[in-house]
Amino acid sequence: MSWRQTKDAPFFVGYLNAVPKPLVTFLAVFSLCFAGGLGLAALALSSTQNDPGNGGFQWGNRFEHVGLLELRPYPVLRVPADGDTPARTYMLAGQGKRGVFEQAEANKGSPVSLRGVPVNRGDLTMIQVGGVEAAEARFEGGFPSDAVPLGRWKLTGEICDGKCYAGAMRPGRGLAHKACANLCLTGGIPPVFVSSGDVKGRNFFLMADSDGKLLGDELKPLLALYIEVEGDVEQLDDLMVFKADLSTARVLK
Amino acid sequence: MSVQYMPVIWNRNKIVYDAVLLIAVALYLYVYIRVGPAFEDVTRPIDGAILRMRAFGSCAFLMLTVILCIGPLARLDRRFLPLLYNRRHFGVMTAVIAAVHANYVLGWYFNFSPTDQYVALLSSNTNYGQILGFPFEAFGIAALLILLVLAATSHDFWLSFLGAPIWKALHMFIYAAYACVVLHVALGALQGPGDPIFTALVAASVVLVSGLHFVTGRMEAKRDRGEQTAQASLQEQGWVIAGDLDEIDDTCAKVVTLSDDERVAIFKYDGKLSAITNACAHQNGPLGEGKVLWGCITCPWHGYQYNLADGRAPAPFTEKISTYRLKLVGSTILLDPNALPPGTHVNPIEFGGDS
Numbered sequence: 001m002s003w004r005q006t007k008d009a010p011f012f013v014g015y016l017n018a019v020p021k022p023l024v025t026f027l028a029v030f031s032l033c034f035a036g037g038l039g040l041a042a043l044a045l046s047s048t049q050n051d052p053g054n055g056g057f058q059w060g061n062r063f064e065h066v067g068l069l070e071l072r073p074y075p076v077l078r079v080p081a082d083g084d085t086p087a088r089t090y091m092l093a094g095q096g097k098r099g100v101f102e103q104a105e106a107n108k109g110s111p112v113s114l115r116g117v118p119v120n121r122g123d124l125t126m127i128q129v130g131g132v133e134a135a136e137a138r139f140e141g142g143f144p145s146d147a148v149p150l151g152r153w154k155l156t157g158e159i160c161d162g163k164c165y166a167g168a169m170r171p172g173r174g175l176a177h178k179a180c181a182n183l184c185l186t187g188g189i190p191p192v193f194v195s196s197g198d199v200k201g202r203n204f205f206l207m208a209d210s211d212g213k214l215l216g217d218e219l220k221p222l223l224a225l226y227i228e229v230e231g232d233v234e235q236l237d238d239l240m241v242f243k244a245d246l247s248t249a250r251v252l253k
Numbered sequence: 254m255s256v257q258y259m260p261v262i263w264n265r266n267k268i269v270y271d272a273v274l275l276i277a278v279a280l281y282l283y284v285y286i287r288v289g290p291a292f293e294d295v296t297r298p299i300d301g302a303i304l305r306m307r308a309f310g311s312c313a314f315l316m317l318t319v320i321l322c323i324g325p326l327a328r329l330d331r332r333f334l335p336l337l338y339n340r341r342h343f344g345v346m347t348a349v350i351a352a353v354h355a356n357y358v359l360g361w362y363f364n365f366s367p368t369d370q371y372v373a374l375l376s377s378n379t380n381y382g383q384i385l386g387f388p389f390e391a392f393g394i395a396a397l398l399i400l401l402v403l404a405a406t407s408h409d410f411w412l413s414f415l416g417a418p419i420w421k422a423l424h425m426f427i428y429a430a431y432a433c434v435v436l437h438v439a440l441g442a443l444q445g446p447g448d449p450i451f452t453a454l455v456a457a458s459v460v461l462v463s464g465l466h467f468v469t470g471r472m473e474a475k476r477d478r479g480e481q482t483a484q485a486s487l488q489e490q491g492w493v494i495a496g497d498l499d500e501i502d503d504t505c506a507k508v509v510t511l512s513d514d515e516r517v518a519i520f521k522y523d524g525k526l527s528a529i530t531n532a533c534a535h536q537n538g539p540l541g542e543g544k545v546l547w548g549c550i551t552c553p554w555h556g557y558q559y560n561l562a563d564g565r566a567p568a569p570f571t572e573k574i575s576t577y578r579l580k581l582v583g584s585t586i587l588l589d590p591n592a593l594p595p596g597t598h599v600n601p602i603e604f605g606g607d608s
């Protein structure tokens with residue numbers, strides 16, 4: 001059996017403007033299916049995006065507080081109790097994909113007034129620092145308090161960069177975001193562990209290594225994956241710190 | 254068949270083709286970016302830059318899928334042939350859309366950092382040893398580079414500059430690009446939280462592209478086997494029985510397969526017969542599936558033309574293809590399987606009558 005051209009078959013020659021009638025109909029139908037199909041695919045793909053959560057910059061709610069900058073081991077601002085509000089500890093990030101280690105080193109141990117914009121998602125708040133100035137202040141009443149150890153935990157979840165996950169990018173998590181998160185952490189943004197179970201009602205943690213020191217490249221292969229890892233949890237005011245023992249980490253999926 | 258290379262020679266068909274393409278792409282992007290989000294069920298919308306990046310990425314992927322289906326579809330049903338005519342514009346547009354996708358990625362995921370964007374793209378994730386968390390961007394980069402090279406060399410100038418075999422081989426890399434894109438999404442977007450629709454679409458694309466190529470491959474193989482009679486029937490003096498006069502429609506051809514890469518088209522016109530190679534000098538289009546228009550063989554792909562008696566394109570064009578000698582015994586056509594040098598004049602066989 002072989003195919004052969006026939007005298008009556010419509011024959012299209014691109015540079016002739018006249019297109020045989022049966023072909024015009026066929027091509028018109030094809031064009032409609034092509035455009036319509038693309039439109040439908042776009043609607044299906046776009047309308048079923050996964051929920052990136054409720055994180056975001058709180059532009060209307062500027063942050064300005066006096067407190068102490070500490071490295072735990074990432075920069076945090078500790079704000080004393082004020083009337084009914086208990087003492088709080090805020091994670092800090094710089095503009096873009098930068099940390100605030102320089103400011104924290106420069107002002108370590110002395111009171112500062114810190115301005116910035118909160119990035120917030122549920123209980124997780126990170127401050128994008130705008131400016132840090134030395135402040136006149138006296139702290140009393142046992143401030144700042146020591147970290148309270150909460151024992152050893154095995155947690156499952158994802159290591160994210162704290163700023164994107166808090167809502168600087170939506171969605172700021174997941175494998176597609178891995179390279180971006182790597183870049184954030186390299187720039188000095190604190191990593192957070194987003195756990196699927198909670199410890200005392202909290203399910204995100206500022207991360208440190210098992211000695212409470214800075215994490216480095218050993219984090220990279222685990223970032224943005226669903227993992228299980230053991231470590232000690234301690235509480236700094238309202239912030240949980242997870243001293244993860246990465247040698248126990250296991251990728252679950 | 255152009256003596257002089259114009260950037261693009263426009264005519265109504267090309268304009269309509271490109272218009273349909275542009276409208277479909279614009280519709281896709283508009284629906285994805287503007288209409289779709291209104292139907293999303295999310296606490297807060299995803300970032301605009303990410304939405305646009307996904308819109309352009311998935312658009313390029315779907316366009317690539319359609320491009321790769323046009324070839325086999327045109328083999329299965331000749332009515333798809335006109336889609337092949339302007340396919341290069343389709344390819345160039347796909348490369349542009351993919352480049353926009355990559356640009357959004359650079360300007361969002363790899364921006365706002367002390368590290369240079371391009372350095373960040375290549376250095377942020379280097380976990381090449383793991384499957385989960387593999388730097389899937391690398392496959393995207395490879396695919397984009399291929400698409401850009403193919404787009405840049407798509408013009409006929411490059412075809413004649415590089416020569417058809419090299420140009421063809423180069424453009425076969427479109428399949429490598431497709432494979433890279435599939436890996437790019439399989440190791441990236443598809444590993445994220447379950448997205449059944451995108452997963453189904455990617456799977457459908459892979460099945461469609463490979464399925465159509467498989468089916469047409471089988472079909473061509475079967476056709477060639479049917480033609481083996483011609484090979485097997487080598488007669489004394491080396492003539493091959495090419496078939497019967499009545500098998501061929503007027504102004505049309507019959508294709509005889511001599512070997513895997515040698516096919517001969519025997520044309521019937523004005524009570525005469527002429528034989529030429531089946532491969533067009535332009536892009537190896539199947540001349541035997543063309544027709545005789547104004548006394549010239551006309552290729553079904555892009556309409557290149559050749560004189561029947563000597564296989565030379567009419568002046569001022571200079572393409573030449575091989576011719577073959579024929580003999581008629583009764584109504585049986587005999588073919589001399591030895592190709593003559595391109596452009597050799599052979600007197601057509603006259604069989605009288607204009608049937």
Ligand code: HEM
Pocket residue numbers: 045176177303306307308310311312313314317351352354355358359362374390392393394395396397400434437438441442451
């Ligand atoms: C330099 C080259 C490229 C880079 C850096 C790149 C990067 C990325 C990134 C980071 C994502 C994940 C986006 C997300 O889901 O948040 C992605 C998704 C995607 N990319 Fe690329 N890409 C490149 C080239 C390409 C090319 C050439 C194509 C297709 C022809 C392509 C098609 C796609 C598709 C279909 C998606 C999935 C979109 C979705 O989630 O709906 N990419 N790319």
Ligand code: FES
Pocket residue numbers: 533534535536537538539552553554555556557
């Ligand atoms: S292959 Fe392009 S005209 Fe023949």
